Ligand SMILES: NC(=O)C1=CN([C@@H]2O[C@H](COP(=O)(O)OP(=O)(O)OC[C@H]3O[C@@H](n4cnc5c(N)ncnc54)[C@H](OP(=O)(O)O)[C@@H]3O)[C@@H](O)[C@H]2O)C=CC1
């Protein structure tokens with residue numbers, strides 16, 4: 421990366437911009453976004469290990485589009501193992517259905533999906549619990565739902581015009597719109613086949629049939645995405661997923677169990693990553709020789725990079741204080757403006773053959789492009805992804821009818837209370853003294869982009885375009901060719917669009 425001008429201090433994303441330069445990359449579709457960090461990701465996006473962000477559905481959806489999600493360290497190990505299993509059993513070539521029971525009401529459904537196009541529910545006879553949101557129960561059972569059990573598909577937009585207490589079983593009508601998995605094909609052929617089936621059946625969402633089981637759903641939008649993205653998969657072609665480990669407790673036992681459950685990357689995570697406890701935890705994991713990439717953090721200095729890589733980290737998780745839920749900077753004054761933190765750590769990491777994930781503070785696609793320009797391999801996003809259909813938790817309508825999901829910091833009083841609920845009251849009270857995050861925040865769904873996939877489309881299209889402005893066809897070339905300038909607050913303001921006249 422080249423920087424024009426002399427920065428007088430550390431910089432964050434709003435302080436900088438990208439200068440266009442001569443390009444030989446003729447099309448934005450010619451850009452390869454694979455991070456090249458030793459993980460199976462094919463796009464440089466990682467969902468943060470926050471309880472309000474990375475659950476199994478978001479992890480599977482993001483992996484289908486080439487990203488990774490980090491399952492957080494707080495839930496009990498069996499819950500995380502089950503989440504890994506759930507992700508691994510989801511299809512890579514079609515969507516994991518949102519399954520509802522015939523007796524569920526429209527109000528129940530609206531807590532899971534907004535009434536928007538491109539989304540819907542697969543309504544089954546009786547109780548949907550049996551299908552655990554698309555699986556057929558315990559480990560080893562066949563994946564998918566017997567077609568005879570499926571009453572129909574309810575497009576979510578219909579929920580806008582029915583009474584709240586209407587039963588879903590009474591709302592589905594007509595023949596079940598299906599497409600055999602063998603007809604899906606690849607690329608444009610798949611898009612054409614799905615579009616033709618949608619038009620012929622007059623249905624915006626189709627059930628994908630393998631034998632006599634519904635293994636997923638598909639829309640023409642998801643068929644288009646199948647052609648644009650390559651899923652992040654493990655050696656067996658199953659969707660990839662990542663899981664976090666803390667630095668305390670039985671680190672070896674937990675890391676081994678997560679690896680055995682199928683985690684594709686381990687993330688060793690604590691607020692102050694440049695500490696002896698982290699170095700011990702990394703050495704413990706290195707001794708296990710699990711053969712997995714290990715991400716560790718959070719750090720913001722080159723010294724931190726050296727110590728953590730020497731202890732076994734292959735990826736550094738970089739960022740102290742930029743997170744939307746984070747109060748560390750105001751509580752402790754500690755942290756570092758994120759652009760400079762990524763720039764310095766990425767340079768140090770690259771000398772050691774390691775990589776950086778820029779963690780936190782991303783609010784626009786431009787921030788992702790700038791983190792990549794600074795040398796990051798991937799970008800971690802938390803709060804922005806919390807306001808999506810796939811994030812854990814239910815949709816809530818505010819008094820004006822706008823839909824949101826609740827989010828909270830992993831170092832907030834709420835998270836600390838949940839994490840240390842098993843301790844005696846004295847120990848719990850001691851832990852609660854140190855909250856460094858907000859306990860409750862509303863993250864509104866973007867009505868135009870209610871799904872994490874919509875956000876991924878938006879971010880990757882912005883970043884593909886950034887790459888061509890810089891004449892870069894890959895992440896490695898972007899690291900080389902990005903030309904960054906410094907801007908004033910007025911310069912940043914000028915770049916914003918104007919929703920109403922001035
Ligand atoms: N990226 C960021 O800016 C931040 C992220 N977080 C996130 O919050 C979650 C919880 O992390 P964490 O609070 O580390 O909890 P952990 O459960 O991982 O424990 C942290 C350990 O480090 C010790 N420690 C020493 N100094 C500090 C310090 N300054 N801050 C925190 N712990 C310290 C703690 O001991 P003792 O409790 O006795 O002090 C404890 O043993 C993680 O997901 C983390 O990434 C939290 C804060 C900042």
Ligand SMILES: Nc1nc2c(ncn2[C@@H]2O[C@H](COP(=O)(O)O)[C@@H](O)[C@H]2O)c(=O)[nH]1
Nearest residue numbers: 468743744746780781802803829830831857
């Ligand atoms: N200091 C704190 N940092 C936190 C907390 N919870 C999460 N985080 C960090 O934020 C990023 C995600 O950033 P976002 O801007 O995309 O939301 C996450 O990965 C953590 O590093 C917290 O309570 N305190």
Ligand SMILES: [K+]
Nearest residue numbers: 741742743746
């Ligand atoms: K912050």
